[in-house]
Amino acid sequence: MDELSLAVxxxxxxxxxxxxxxxxxxxxxPGDPVSLRPEPRNPHDRFAxxxxxxxxxxxxxxxxxxxxxxxxxxxxxxxVAAVFQGVAGGAAYIRVAFGGRAPTLPAAPxxxxxxxxxxxxxxxxxxxx
Numbered sequence: 001m002d003e004l005s006l007a008v009x010x011x012x013x014x015x016x017x018x019x020x021x022x023x024x025x026x027x028x029x030p031g032d033p034v035s036l037r038p039e040p041r042n043p044h045d046r047f048a049x050x051x052x053x054x055x056x057x058x059x060x061x062x063x064x065x066x067x068x069x070x071x072x073x074x075x076x077x078x079x080v081a082a083v084f085q086g087v088a089g090g091a092a093y094i095r096v097a098f099g100g101r102a103p104t105l106p107a108a109p110x111x112x113x114x115x116x117x118x119x120x121x122x123x124x125x126x127x128x129x
Contacts, residue, residue, distance in 0.1 A: 004095070007066075007092075011060045011092050024053050032054050034051055037050045047071050051092075053084070081102055
C-alpha cells in the first residue's frame with residue numbers, strides 16, 4: 001500500500017503545553033503538511049505516533065492499530081509524507097504516502113464533510129477510530 005488515509009484520535013485531549021488540539025485542527029486546511037513523530041517513551045503506548053500540524057502543534061495520535069506499522073516504517077528510514085485531510089466527528093484524518101511520493105487527497109464533494117466511506121483504510125477498526 002503506497003498511500004492511504006489514517007485516523008488521528010485523541011483530538012479532544014489538551015496538549016501538555018496547554019494548547020487545544022481542536023483549536024489547532026480549525027487552523028488546518030486539507031492538503032496542509034503534517035508531521036509524524038514516534039514516541040517510544042510514551043508511558044501509555046511505546047508504539048505511539050504523534051501527529052503535528054505544520055505549525056508544530058500536536059493534533060492527536062495515530063490509532064493504536066496503525067501506530068506500530070507506521071512507526072516501524074518511520075524507524076526503518078522509509079520516507080513518509082503526510083497531509084491533513086479533514087475532521088469527521090471524533091477523529092481527524094490524514095493522508096500518507098510512502099517511498100518519496102506526495103500524498104494526494106481523495107476527491108470529496110464540494111463543501112461536504114468526509115464520509116466514512118471515503119476513508120481508505122479497509123483494515124482500520126470498526127468503531128470509527
